[in-house]
Amino acid sequence: MRFSPAVLAVSLVFATVSSASFGQSADIEIKPRSVELLKLGEKAQNKGNLQLATDLYETSLAVDPRNGSAFVALAQIARAQKLPGKAIRLYREALILDPNNLDALAGQGEALVQRGAVEKAKLNLSRLKTVCRGRCDQTRQLSSVIVASEKKPVMSAQAVTPKPKVGEEKPVSETP
Secondary structure: OOOHHHHHHHHHHHHHHHHHHHHOOOOOOOOHHHHHHHHHHHHHHHOOOHHHHHHHHHHHHHHOOOOHHHHHHHHHHHHHOOOHHHHHHHHHHHHHHOOOOHHHHHHHHHHHHHHOOHHHHHHHHHHHHHHHOOOOHHHHHHHHHHHHHHHOOOOOOOOOOOOOOOOOOOOOOOOO
16 A cells, blocks of 8 residues: 555556657658559649559559648649538548658648638638748638638629518318
């Protein structure tokens, strides 16, 4: 009984130290086959064959799911196909792997603008400015997209509620 608090404290220290070592990620390189498929996908994308490029990028991710560049490339294709929601999700996957990925931050910001979420894109821009610590190409590009979007008029659908017309109701016939 006298040693219980001391044993409890020591076990807590060991649990904290051992869990901290598990929390650190090892810098393991991406599998070479995944990188090779990514390069083939880039060639196909540059030639305009988006379907083949998508297949190659997805295969690259199947080989190594830690390939953030493949997520960014898939998101770029989704934006080109006017699918900003899918692009935002793919950029988010890349940012989970590397929260400071400049291309993913800028691309996600552009997809947010494409979707109409300019305020969220401004958050990405401020995060880019923090990560870049100065001016970088991604910051300039996202800034120009946000400024261009603010010049466009906002179009929204207005809900139209039909007004009931009095006197047009059909009388309910009563059957005896």
